[in-house]
Amino acid sequence: MKYYEEIVKNRQSCRSFEDISVEFEKIEAITDYHEDEESDLVDEIKTELKFYGSKAYGLLKDSVGYNGICIKAPQYAVLYSEKADHYLENAGYIIQGITLKMTELGLAACWLTINDAEAAKAALGEDTDLELACVLAFGYRAKDNEEKKAPKISLDELCMGPDFKTEVNTDLFYHELEDSLRASAHAQSFQNLQPYRMLVDPTTVHLVGLPSEMTNDYDTKLNYGIVMFNFYSVMWAVRPQAPRWSFDAPEHDLKLPDDVEYVAKIKI
Numbered sequence: 240m241k242y243y244e245e246i247v248k249n250r251q252s253c254r255s256f257e258d259i260s261v262e263f264e265k266i267e268a269i270t271d272y273h274e275d276e277e278s279d280l281v282d283e284i285k286t287e288l289k290f291y292g293s294k295a296y297g298l299l300k301d302s303v304g305y306n307g308i309c310i311k312a313p314q315y316a317v318l319y320s321e322k323a324d325h326y327l328e329n330a331g332y333i334i335q336g337i338t339l340k341m342t343e344l345g346l347a348a349c350w351l352t353i354n355d356a357e358a359a360k361a362a363l364g365e366d367t368d369l370e371l372a373c374v375l376a377f378g379y380r381a382k383d384n385e386e387k388k389a390p391k392i393s394l395d396e397l398c399m400g401p402d403f404k405t406e407v408n409t410d411l412f413y414h415e416l417e418d419s420l421r422a423s424a425h426a427q428s429f430q431n432l433q434p435y436r437m438l439v440d441p442t443t444v445h446l447v448g449l450p451s452e453m454t455n456d457y458d459t460k461l462n463y464g465i466v467m468f469n470f471y472s473v474m475w476a477v478r479p480q481a482p483r484w485s486f487d488a489p490e491h492d493l494k495l496p497d498d499v500e501y502v503a504k505i506k507i
């Protein structure tokens with residue numbers, strides 16, 4: 240499917256950008272997308288999206304970026320969010336929509352881990368009550384950037400079902416479902432660890448989280464939001480009335496081991 244093939248599959252993190260600003264029209268297109276599309280997971284949570292120029296690198300370099308490294312970029316997008324149940328999954332979901340919108344606009348981006356949200360907010364000079372929830376570096380990919388595509392888990396590795404103890408035959412998936420699951424397998428995650436699986440039964444897909452010592456609680460929840468957006472966006476491209484993800488309990492026993500957590504479900 241076009242959206243999966245051209246956008247989701249083509250997106251790749253970028254850590255070296257051209258030293259040019261992004262045109263105002265493109266920033267406006269991202270803002271319009273954010274305001275107009277149904278890109279929230281939990282509608283009631285108040286969020287605010289802000290853009291900063293290259294000077295933000297100097298302000299953010301001590302508080303964002305894993306391994307002590309913040310990425311230098313001509314532009315940064317920051318999402319501020321009210322703290323509420325599932326606000327990090329919601330923030331991950333929203334910013335993932337923006338990452339894919341950037342791909343559509345010919346831009347490249349990279350998520351940045353937040354090591355100290357309060358310090359980052361203060362450095363940017365923001366005194367909002369909302370929490371700084373996500374930081375994205377973005378711009379045009381440098382012409383000499385030779386970053387390789389990150390390897391991803393396969394559809395067979397990602398999917399099980401109907402419970403954690405049963406294998407699922409992925410050959411039986413109908414086309415839209417297969418593309419949505421492939422899009423999920425292609426999602427960004429902290430250090431590309433992809434610590435989650437999807438349990439697929441004839442009516443529902445369940446997202447479950449695997450233990451990951453390296454991923455903190457914060458990035459774990461952002462990861463979940465990102466993978467949920469990738470799934471939904473591909474379904475939504477063909478079925479605008481597609482059901483949305485829900486955090487309600489599963490309707491049957493998923494037979495999860497003690498260290499695997501249930502996250503959310505979506506009707507298919």
Ligand SMILES: Cc1cc2nc3c(=O)[nH]c(=O)nc-3n(C[C@H](O)[C@H](O)[C@H](O)COP(=O)(O)O)c2cc1C
Pocket residue numbers: 250251252253254303304305306308310349350351352388389425426427428429430431458461462465
């Ligand atoms: C929550 C989160 C935090 C991340 N933090 C960083 C970071 O601080 N620095 C960085 O270079 N990449 C960061 N990334 C990008 C991942 O390393 C990247 O998505 C992953 O390696 C997969 O590569 P891909 O995006 O090209 O598919 C982060 C990704 C996520 C989802």
